[in-house]
Amino acid sequence: MKFETVIGLEVHVELATKSKIFCSCSAKFGAEQNDHVCPACCGMPGMLPIVNKNVVNLGMTAGMMLNCHINRTTTFDKKSYYYPDLPCSYQTTQWFAPVAVNGLVDIETSKGKKSIRIKQIHMEEDAGKLVHDDWTNTSLVDFNRTSVPLIEIVSQPDLSSAEEVVAYLERLRSLLRFAKVSDCRMEQGSMRCDVNLSVRPEGSDQLGVRTEMKNMNSLSAIVRAIEYETARHIDAIENGTEELVQETRRWDDVKGKSFAMRNKETAGDYRYFPDPNIMPVVIDDTWYDGIKNSLPEFPEVKKARYMSEFGLGEYDADILTGSRALCDCFEGAVAECGNAKEAANWLISDCMNLLNKNQQTADQLTVNGTSLGKLIKLVTDGTIGRGNAKKILIAMFEKDLDPAKYAEENGLILSNDTGLIDKVIKEAIAADPKAVADFKGGKEKALMALFGKCMKQLKGNCDPQVLRTMLIDEINKA
């Protein structure tokens, strides 16, 4: 018998906000334990939550990017479970009226195009972190992550292979990064995924027994887990190796196996109820339109436009539209200098090289597009040489600056003083008659030696073409 796998995903994404969802504590990753805490996110009695507007903004943005319907009245609910990483003994989340519902995400795999339906996107708070201490046999609680804002993106069970899951997650990551909803870094836990999986005979319209694997945080682990679970389900159905039960399982990537988790008798009984402390959030037209108008072009739309409007090749357009930061810088630079080809070159070769050297990703580019455009103008109009322009670019990686002013202050302007160039050339020729003779005798290399000496003397502030021509003229005269 042939089987098909039915997979639905719950993807948690940490939102790129400065502060937490219901209090003003920092939402930044990686602080000393319990440094980003206050009575509200520690669940002290009497504290009231106040919704961070930016969380709703980003929730709506995610919804719009994934073609969802936005609920113009959205409410928060309490999900009860008792565990020390949750100081209130409930998580504030959305159950009855989530911010976005009924979306659609297009993916592409080796089998072609497919649309994955999104059931809903809801806003919620993260939980804290527990460290188990063997020495004292206690658990230690860190509330820094408590109340850090998340969205959970719940798909319909429309995925049917590990390949489709990877394509779906990569698409989500690309869209959410583009819209600056989240940096979606799986390795830092800002994107994690619960996999719901069942198996059924091909063509059947009945769903099989479903198991869930929680908190998966790498694409390769997800692929392995899906392959293992699929095989386990099929084996159970075909050979009766075990009885499948609906349960939550933990994926152990080192052992390459999934294990049933304990305490399942109480799982799922979350007793959701409306949070009486948070009144409904009503998104009026001004708010809604503001977010709608701030949405970025989809990456593939931008790519097509870069090719048709700016005449870029597909390869270049692909690299640029792989990151929102590159796009922003590119568009800023083109607006300033009007030279798309040059702007693309500077970004794809020079900026990418510098990013690699600093072990940064394209998304971490901070170079100001307008400033890059000004730099390009200075090179194309012959004010500064390419080599010195690269030095200025390095400085621009440190902080934004005006390239013309910086070049002036650091003596990087090309010399148009032919008198000075002439003087330097004459000195070089007088100092090295052997090189002159060698060049006349047919040794091309000898010219490079003289050229280098002159360039050094001029501190690089000379158009190489001008210097070369003047140098050859002078040698021929000698």
Add this chain to the structure above:
Amino acid sequence: MDQTTLQSLEKLNQLRLTDAEKEAVLAFFARQDKEMAVLDAIDTERVERMVHVMPILTVVREDVEKKLFTRDELQKGAPETMDGYWQVPRLVE
């Protein structure tokens, strides 16, 4: 409310009730059940679900980060702490 429901609620809330407390809780819920039965008798077929009684909306705040408390202040009332962590009985994973 019966013994089984009460037991599962005890478990969910990590509570341990004495027999006398259980008696009291069961008696309380028996009274509540009677009152709920009165409400249940009302036809609410076409009534929209109401969550919040007051016609007011939530106030939202701008996304500004502020540090208003120190860790030491917050842990003053904690029964046990260790290296800046709150310390609780060990949980078996």
